[in-house]
Amino acid sequence: MTTKPVPSLQRHAVPPGTASLADHERLARQCLDDNAWAYFSGGAADEITLAANHSAWDRITLQPRVLRALAGGHTRTTLLGRTLAHPILLAPIAFQRMAHPDGELASAYAAAALGAGLVLSTQSSTPVEAVAQAMQGDPASGPLWFQLYLQHDRGFTRELVQRAEAAGCDALVLTVDAPTSGARDRERRAGFRLPAGISAVHLAGLAPPPARLLSPGQSPLFDGLLHHAPTWADVQWLQSVTRLPVLLKGVLHPDDARQAAALGVAGLIVSNHGGRTLDTAPATAHALPRVAQAVQGALPLLVDGGIRRGTDVLKALALGASAVLLGRPAVYGLAHAGAAGVAHVLRLLRDELEIAMALTGCATLERVTPALLDLPALQTFTPRCARGDY
Template structure:
């Protein structure tokens, strides 16, 4: 079914766009968007882990002057903490792809992070997006190619660089493979067209396709130091789960980190992002900027991520689902619904501002999600 040019009937919450999206994307494409990697263990864990927490309401709190404003390095004035995540190949979901998402971000005063693997040029996307736009960067096989992307992003007015470091190896979702997904010929990563494919190295006898192949071009600490020396823009690092990595990156001088497992598209069996978020927050201290990515489907999910240590959250799959249903209008509607849901949670929990959204607003439900490892527990107050 082609995307609608109006809001669909029956959308009462942001998550309804996920329910409708199967009618607007071909089956194999929907399987690709919905899937993670391997058996989808981590992708499912990202969703399930939110059930381990409940938001406790408060009474008689004065929230009449409440708001959701915040500032982040590279975005000094944000209306709310809901940002569009860097999702690649958005023309899979809509003919305009990232241009429609950018229009929605501008209309709702939302931040947007644009993927290196976007199916529209980063310059065209910048012209449609609002002022709060960042560019997500994959380091290319050569530094010259990376530098060319960086300079284009700077010239197009992107306010920050979001360096993704957790995608050196991606194992396809078995669900998507079994559905027969193949990238359509018209959906191309136009910003890196003509560049050699990462990992296209000649193997010597006895070499591993992984260690000497796919990982031969993976970035190291020297590459991060080089990138930091090449730009005056704030550099965030996306794909951080381990507290020690977060501390090391903080020491290195990055502007902030994104606690993320790449939407479950990295190591299948890695812990849910929400599980690691409070551990990373503890490691880097209260003032270091953290974003969260992984499984958000509602304003309540966003509230829980904020309470457990995030300054803001990234919205990935919901963005694509809404895009497939109703283009820019759908994405804008989805963002407004999420914001309304978040503000309802804040108001009922007695939180007039984001600063009031703390771990003490959450309680353990006693539900142990089906996921790798054990869930850390918050103190009960």
């Protein structure tokens, strides 16, 4: 498989015999130093949620169906009014130039070549304008969304939103599950630090928050940092200053999902931050059907966390998701093979999705329902939304 020729990017080949996302992870470990590996692969605390994200998909079984008409099938779907070639997007991951010199630019070219959407991190090490140019240069490209952390300076945040709009981004993805970082033991053991020359380029020029004088016994977290933590009022403010649809990333609780729907957000991403914030938070495969029941088809749902096979994608769609986001595996492909590695990861996952659809008797995504899942706890789960409604 080849990717769109890009003279400015380093040329790499995916090693022969690379047959799965797990192979890409193994190859990436050989390329990344302990510092980068701790950042990209690690989770919070004992990494219970990190492990559960993957194992939860494994524990859901699929029901094969036979003798169904499958000719002419496809993976197309519609999301936020746009037709996508398949329901796989690249999740926002910071500092990708730490994995490979081409960083987010390589991911963008791979996403464009494979028709995948891309969500660019606020903490990208490549400017949104360059990423947008790479995505928009291919007519088959999926959408470009900009992930946003609300900053303590609203004026700076507004300028960042305007910058994303001007670059041609299709939506904003507000991360709401990280008012503080998790206790990332693996990073602390590795003494994690950003390498020289790599930074969050979108945050250049942001002044530090005003210092708060703490009295003896006060908490630097609750009495300091969390004074700037976003609230539901900030979601409404963000909606008021942008013309772009706003999705919330990091929703796991049904009550939060209902409140978000009541505010008229454009979509929700069921996510536990890849197991990097609150350890022992529920796996996203467990949270997704509860969120789907809560919103009853009022808005599209996406999900990330532990997706490693096309069967996982199919299970997510059967549980009520409109699409999935892929995080670590894309970075693993990037680390050892640049744009070609990311493209290969996306191709593998889409091919596996098509195989899983065929073997469960689903020629199109509209036919994917909870009936595919052999899981008694889900027998009463009947999401109202049909695939492609959004």
